Amino acid sequence: QQQVKQSPQSLIVQKGGIPIINCAYENTAFDYFPWYQQFPGKGPALLIAIRPDVSEKKEGRFTISFNKSAKQFSLHIMDSQPGDSATYFCAATSSYGKLTFGQGTILTVHP
Amino acid sequence: DAGVIQSPRHEVTEMGQEVTLRCKPISGHDYLFWYRQTMMRGLELLIYFNNNVPIDDSGMPEDRFSAKMPNASFSTLKIQPSEPRDSAVYFCASSPSARGSEQFFGPGTRLTVL
Numbered sequence: 001q002q003q004v005k006q007s008p009q010s011l012i013v014q015k016g017g018i019p020i021i022n023c024a025y026e027n028t029a030f031d032y033f034p035w036y037q038q039f040p041g042k043g044p045a046l047l048i049a050i051r052p053d054v055s056e057k058k059e060g061r062f063t064i065s066f067n068k069s070a071k072q073f074s075l076h077i078m079d080s081q082p083g084d085s086a087t088y089f090c091a092a093t094s095s096y097g098k099l100t101f102g103q104g105t106i107l108t109v110h111p
Numbered sequence: 112d113a114g115v116i117q118s119p120r121h122e123v124t125e126m127g128q129e130v131t132l133r134c135k136p137i138s139g140h141d142y143l144f145w146y147r148q149t150m151m152r153g154l155e156l157l158i159y160f161n162n163n164v165p166i167d168d169s170g171m172p173e174d175r176f177s178a179k180m181p182n183a184s185f186s187t188l189k190i191q192p193s194e195p196r197d198s199a200v201y202f203c204a205s206s207p208s209a210r211g212s213e214q215f216f217g218p219g220t221r222l223t224v225l
Contacts, residue, residue, distance in 0.1 A: 041218075043115075043216030044202075046213045099144075104154070
């Protein structure tokens with residue numbers, strides 16, 4: 001029940017495409033859903049986060065869509081760029097900031 | 112602020128040896144987390160501290176692993192004895208508060224146990 005399932009494992013798009021990464025959870029106590037971005041050789045860094053009282057949050061080219069009834073949320077990257085190539089992790093937490101991470105999606109954006 | 116600092120950045124050791132990983136969190140952050148990252152298991156939370164007190168160590172794989180936080184600016188993760196299956200990247204992260212707070216990750220320590 002603590003799992004966060006993420007898909008796909010890897011994703012390849014052309015520059016300007018809109019990659020979409022999906023996550024699903026079971027624990028209804030989760031109330032904070034961040035996405036982290038990780039470049040090779042670096043630690044993960046917070047990209048964008050959402051709470052379940054809103055259905056969408058946008059920051060620049062990054063948008064989170066949240067479906068509370070389906071217990072699913074997704075990350076969309078508009079006008080993707082080669083510099084967006086990284087591993088993306090969805091996560092969820094319900095207490096004390098203890099994050100449960102998805103398995104990660106390796107995104108490659110070709111020029 | 113320099114961010115979360117971890118040392119060493121790379122560690123290569125032989126099976127059976129003791130390994131100590133070090134972390135300096137961001138000043139003023141009350142929470143400190145230790146994670147392990149592998150291709151097979153992804154990012155796993157090992158243990159976290161609040162105000163230097165261990166709160167949840169349910170992710171520590173076995174008794175060979177131990178973690179301490181003697182003060183607000185320093186934490187260690189020790190593996191004794193080390194085994195090849197402990198090879199992974201170990202991250203330390205800190206957070207200013209509990210729920211809904213961003214966790215700031217360090218650059219990680221890449222551990223290789225031969």
